[in-house]
Amino acid sequence: MPSEQWTHPEPGDGPAAVSAQPSPEQVIAGLRATSEGGAELTQLLTPEGERIPSPQFDKYVADVDEEMLKNLYRDMVLVRRADREANAMQRQGQLGIWVPLLGQEAAQIGSGRALEQRDMAFPSYREHGVAYARGVDMRDLLGIFRCTDHSGWDYKAHGFHPYTIVIGNQVLNAAGYAMGQKFEGKVGDDDGEATICYFGDGATSQGDVHEGFVWAAVYDAPLVFFCQNNQWAISEPTERQSRLPLYQRARGYGFPGIRVDGNDVLACLAVTRWALEECRHGNGPVLIEAFTYRMDAHTTTDDPSRYRLSDELEEWKLKDPIERVRAYLARGGGADHGFFDQVQAEADQFAAELREYTFNMPEPPPERIFANVYAEPSPVLDAQREEFLSYLDGFATAGEH
Structure with missing residues (x-):
């Protein structure tokens, strides 16, 4: 039996591995697939910042000029800086817990910027970058983790639902919302509505996610399932979650699935725009697997050094989502040191404002x-x-x- 079949068997390649414990060869194959993303990975920017043409997806980023790409870079830098500041504040006792997004900025900013104002997003608890892209004040997120508020934003105005802590539960909520869009006739043309739902690779083992797949499929709901596969469901690797690449699971429910480089903000923007367009025209749902990596702990209560190797972390640092855009802009002459320094200064100021707000956050009254x-x-x-x-x-x- 070919060892590759443990992680990504293809139709006609023979049966998947059936042993309860993978062999050493199968483990190696799994690690190789984790590092490479597989042959079906959609990518527009390489880790070195080189543009890859795509006959299928180039048209979905035809409007991304130099200025817009600089804005996407700025978004990712600000979101990462805010994430690092919040992580530090938790260590200092100012937040009860924090859920880091380090390494997943491209997946969140790329998909978040693909949404139209009329769309709705259902997050889990790590989508701080999507919240930022939807215009949610980052200070409102901090109230959740300081345990002073449930969620402080108008979810209808921002098209961004409150965070969901129960793993996978938001998928059912999103499926119901998207079914409502379908029933109310809000799909069928360019002006149609769509819903996007975020969850992690570990959530794909939850029944709620599969029920959401079923309901969305049979009702042709305009729903984009956006799985951020960051390789670790807390301490369990993806290989312990599925014998197939996660995007191929869509095949069993009768709708398309696609794997995109989750560290490529341009590819995430293009693929999500395509998926949303499919849904708006009544061709949904669609499953996107954003193949990325969680560079930090699952939460601040987690110690990733207990279950993963530092070599793996170092390898993924070379695929940093921010650095590849920086390299592309610098190589093409679209940005100089002055621009990069300015963005970093903006990010530091942004973090300082969040810190000041958190340290002086008023205590809510008991009746709150x-x-x-x-x-x-x-x-x-x-x-x-x-x-x-x-x-x-x-x-x-x-x-x-």
Whole structure:
């Protein structure tokens, strides 16, 4: 049996590996596939910053001129700087927890910038870059991780749903929302609506994700499933999640799947635009597997050195999503040191503002936990709030007796 079949068997190549434990050869094949992304990887910018023409996807980035690419670079730099600042603040006790996105900036900015204002995005809990692309104030994200708020933005105005902590649950929510778009006749032309749903490779082992696939498929929902395959479901590698590349799972549900270089912001923008166009015209759903790598811990409670090798991390540093755009701009003369220094200064100022806000973030009043629970007034909830506030008042007046 060819060892390659453990990680990416193709139709006609024979059966997949059936042993419960992969052989050493199969493990090596899996690591090789992890580092290369496979033959089906869609890429427009190499890690060295060289442009690769694509007959299929070039038209979806025909409007990306030098200025727009510089803006995409700026987006990724600012988002990474904010992520690193939040990570540091958690270590200093200012945030309860943080979920790093380091290494996934291209997947998030590329896909986020592909969305139209009328579209809706359903995130998990790592999509800080998508939130930024959708115009969400990053300070509102920090309230979640400081445990002072549920989510402080208007999700309808921004087209960006609140974060979902339960693994894969947002896929069902997104499927229902997209089905509603279909039922209300909001698809079928260039002005149609679409929904995008973000989840990780580990979530593909959850039943909610597969149920979402089924419902979206049978109702032709205008839904782009965007899987950020960062290679690790906390401490479990992708090879322990699936015998097939994740994008090929779409085949079993009857809709197209595609693997894109998740460290290539141009490819992520193009592929997501294509997928959204398919959905807007009633040809959805579509599964995108953004093949990337989580450069930091799963969360700040995780220690990745316990389950992965430093050599793997060093290899992926060479594929840094920001550096390849920097190399492309510098090679073509589109940007000089002055531009790069200016963007870094903007990023440092952005981080300083987030830090100042976090350190001075007001504590919410106790009754805040009862706000925005239901869309309409609830007598039961009102009674619970009054009982709770009365209970707290008892502590304030206890010393008077």
